[in-house]
Amino acid sequence: MIPFSPPRMDQKIIDEVIDTLKSGWITTGPKVKRFEENLTEFGGQKATLCVSSASSGLELMLRWFGVQEGDEVIVPAYTYSATANVVVHCGAKVVFVDVGKDFNIDVKAVEKAITDKTKVIMPVDLAGFPCDYDDLNRLVQRLDVKAKFRARTEEQQRLGRILILSDAAHSLGGIYKGKRTGNLTDITVYSFHAVKNLTTAEGGAVCLNLPEPFDNSAIYSYLRIKSLHGQSKDAFSKVQIGGWKYDITEPGYKFNMTDIAAAMGLVELARYDSDMLVRRKHIFDAYSGAFAEYSWAELPVYETSDKKSSYHVFLLRIRDVSERRRDAMIQKIYEKGVTVNVHFIPLPMMTYYKNAGYNMAQFPGSYDNYSRVISLPVYYDLTDEQVQIVINVVVESVEETLT
Numbered sequence: 321m322i323p324f325s326p327p328r329m330d331q332k333i334i335d336e337v338i339d340t341l342k343s344g345w346i347t348t349g350p351k352v353k354r355f356e357e358n359l360t361e362f363g364g365q366k367a368t369l370c371v372s373s374a375s376s377g378l379e380l381m382l383r384w385f386g387v388q389e390g391d392e393v394i395v396p397a398y399t400y401s402a403t404a405n406v407v408v409h410c411g412a413k414v415v416f417v418d419v420g421k422d423f424n425i426d427v428k429a430v431e432k433a434i435t436d437k438t439k440v441i442m443p444v445d446l447a448g449f450p451c452d453y454d455d456l457n458r459l460v461q462r463l464d465v466k467a468k469f470r471a472r473t474e475e476q477q478r479l480g481r482i483l484i485l486s487d488a489a490h491s492l493g494g495i496y497k498g499k500r501t502g503n504l505t506d507i508t509v510y511s512f513h514a515v516k517n518l519t520t521a522e523g524g525a526v527c528l529n530l531p532e533p534f535d536n537s538a539i540y541s542y543l544r545i546k547s548l549h550g551q552s553k554d555a556f557s558k559v560q561i562g563g564w565k566y567d568i569t570e571p572g573y574k575f576n577m578t579d580i581a582a583a584m585g586l587v588e589l590a591r592y593d594s595d596m597l598v599r600r601k602h603i604f605d606a607y608s609g610a611f612a613e614y615s616w617a618e619l620p621v622y623e624t625s626d627k628k629s630s631y632h633v634f635l636l637r638i639r640d641v642s643e644r645r646r647d648a649m650i651q652k653i654y655e656k657g658v659t660v661n662v663h664f665i666p667l668p669m670m671t672y673y674k675n676a677g678y679n680m681a682q683f684p685g686s687y688d689n690y691s692r693v694i695s696l697p698v699y700y701d702l703t704d705e706q707v708q709i710v711i712n713v714v715v716e717s718v719e720e721t722l723t
């Protein structure tokens with residue numbers, strides 16, 4: 321069976337993890353600090369805070385901005401549940417909007433969904449392809465949109481407009497108009513979950529890029545405390561001479577990253593551009609080249625003059641196919657030994673959100689993408705021979721189902 325996306329774990333990563341295990345310091349410490357610095361240098365954002373997951377990073381930032389009951393947060397209907405669940409945790413209302421052919425949030429739909437309760441927009445760079453950030457950034461700056469904004473907290477007052485909190489769980493290394501994701505809008509959150517392009521088993525990072533008069537390094541220092549129980553010193557500082565005394569400044573969270581996780585991240589980030597992305601792009605190009613011959617195949621766009629994907633998942637759509645026939649194709653592909661997937665089942669189709677009153681009929685673009693998509697395996701260790709097997713199996717399975 322060809323798996324979907326096993327993590328890349330080689331001797332270099334094992335050595336770095338063992339080095340951490342033997343160092344006497346395994347939780348948040350020097351390696352997390354170094355990983356944060358390297359991520360800042362990589363993305364070009366103003367500061368980076370490592371956290372335990374993208375979910376915790378997104379929730380931390382919603383809480384920092386003071387999102388609460390009575391507020392609305394705009395989220396694409398086509399995403400993983402984390403993007404919306406964190407809004408529910410804060411007591412705010414999730415306002416789903418539809419996505420376009422590129423699987424990303426439709427900025428026109430966002431514009432229509434804005435009310436005087438909207439506090440945050442959470443675009444998702446689906447499959448690693450960056451959203452239309454110029455349009456999104458321009459929209460929140462528009463005077464008529466700003467005039468609607470009702471600040472309820474000091475941070476909201478200071479920003480004076482809707483915050484853009486980008487879910488870049490897929491798009492580390494993606495590029496928009498010459499800049500990396502991480503450096504495209506107010507705040508960007510990466511995921512280092514086991515199936516993501518760069519993994520630390522579990523982990524995430526918050527990239528801070530807030531405009532003046534915000535002081536991003538001061539916010540970083542504040543968030544370090546907020547993400548660790550509001551404890552005025554982290555455990556590493558406490559063990560230094562005379563460092564035992566500390567205070568609790570607020571009832572914070574337990575969202576910190578461990579040095580064991582950061583050790584994996586340090587190795588992966590150092591070779592990410594020159595190795596990981598090169599391999600993933602090679603696999604994307606191979607799929608694209610092979611499926612281009614078939615009239616039933618709708619290929620994903622992953623490079624344009626403005627945008628470059630991080631090549632996270634390859635979203636092949638089948639033309640003119642029903643959800644049921646697509647499901648039958650997936651079944652055949654599995655039976656022939658290849659693991660495929662669907663990214664994603666839109667959230668309004670999920671029991672919790674359906675019961676909360678969301679109606680899938682309002683998101684035809686998301687349904688169309690979902691009902692016709694098959695996500696193909698893309699991972700570092702997938703060999704060219706295996707890529708060929710995936711192509712053959714998918715072609716056979718699709719053609720058997722279509723005839």
Ligand SMILES: *Cc1c(COP(=O)(O)O)cnc(C)c1O
Nearest residue numbers: 373374375400402489511512513
């Ligand atoms: C994986 C994923 C997340 C959550 O990341 P975690 O690090 O597992 O919390 C959020 N959004 C999207 C789109 C994802 O795919």
